[in-house]
Amino acid sequence: MISTTSLFAPVDDDLRLLTNNLKQLVGARHPILGAAAEHLFDAGGKRIRPAIVLLVSRATMLEREITPRHRRLAEITEMIHTASLVHDDVVDEAELRRNVPTVNSLFDNRIAVLAGDFLFAQSSWYLANLDNLEVVKLLSEVIRDFAEGEILQGINRFDTTLTLEAYLEKSYYKTASLIANSAKAAAVLSDSPREMIDHLYDYGRDLGLAFQIVDDILDFTTPTEVLGKPSGSDLISGNITAPALFAMEEQPYLETLIEREFSEEGDIEKALLLVEESQGITRSRELAAHHAQLALKHLDCLAPSPSAQVLKDLVDYVLSRLY
Template structure:
């Protein structure tokens, strides 16, 4: 099963989410309207809205309510991408110019802020305080994760625990609350909401680990950027950390890390990591989280959406781009 097959089954609802996203970011301010829509037209997996909608079926499903939650979470994700591109000085995303490259850093930062604010406007339509508390807490933790990533740039002494804490806050949390808020907005019972969160958290962890693997193993065409881009920017992920300490070429890699000519050796470093045992170790770690996600799923009611969530977890574990 491919994600595109799941999207096809949900095509009508996803198209409505796209319309909701477009409505949310449309503004009379010319440049802001252009920059926000530039990002929207670049597309994306829209996996967070999918999680919201599927999770809503475990309660009292109401698409008109759920589409607001789904759009809000996707807007938050989009806002973080605009800000990330400024921090990373990235010119391309998904093979297209970033907002920062098309305009400049100032326009990009305010575009991200604007999209973020529009997300919060959508959520104000809900009275349930737990929805607001969950979202607010996640945003705080996400910001902490971004700061930790900046702090750990070029830090080859970081531990596995540091890496896992960082990706939890950077990626897994937003996926986890996509599942949780889908349940909360549908008035699902507390136990179900908790299981949805556990599923989303573990799938989110696996999603980011696989992303970090693909950064080394994917092609420029697949990634929309050169292989090893994270490492080149100083973001050291689990495949590289494992290679540094346990690969057959660990001593060579350790010498490179301590060298004053790190950037000149980057192509060779990326190649060492790509061919190292770090890739297989990272795949096994991702699979561990996938199994935990499936365990949480098995404690949910046996409806067809549970099967779809299971299919998504398998797609995430096996994806190649």
């Protein structure tokens, strides 16, 4: 598997700067929020989202140096992403993320909700200070999409009538919206041609969908120690993702198990086995590969450059997580 460290070489220095800046941006005005933020930004995330913003910035600026606004956009993107993770963990009552205790388990739910709110608010403030209305609109939409994605996921728990379209829409809100809109915003800050701006949005959307589908596959195929949370935990909590959706078409009994919310002894084990024995994982892999291919095509608008090449390699990286 490709490691992100070697992958992001063209923006390595940018990402180092970003990590230092993030801790300052969150500010030490509130020691507990400071502690929460330090903990979050140190938790070994791959920084994929801000890296994409920086890569798009460099790939669209080419001969020119990227601006402080591009850098700030990358920081805002990571803040929004982190805020969404904090809220996610509260909603999911998660104890661990990347094998590190979550903010809600270290402090408590109340502080975690407020820390997430604070990060959203802080990112909005820095966003407004970019003084670019289009970029403000793009990233405000992301914050709204996150909430909508969480609400949809909550409403659709254990709902076996969920369609593939509805699943993809939810995946867009939860994952792809941030990647798509921040990539687009970076191109807007570079004054790129409109057509290129739109292609970079589409690249982010399809890459984000592939990324989420791969995550949903890994939830079934990765052992607990590696995943940092129990295997199949999405399904157990009633969150029906691509592998289970496809599996239900072949294994109607899976629907019964989900509809009774795994209330009987051995239901969870049976359900996981049904997914494993079906074509669910294979078909989900094909779906992820389909979106990855679409993402690649949208990069044809960029002139060759080291950063443009990494945006292409990133598509392979997302799929390589499966093998």
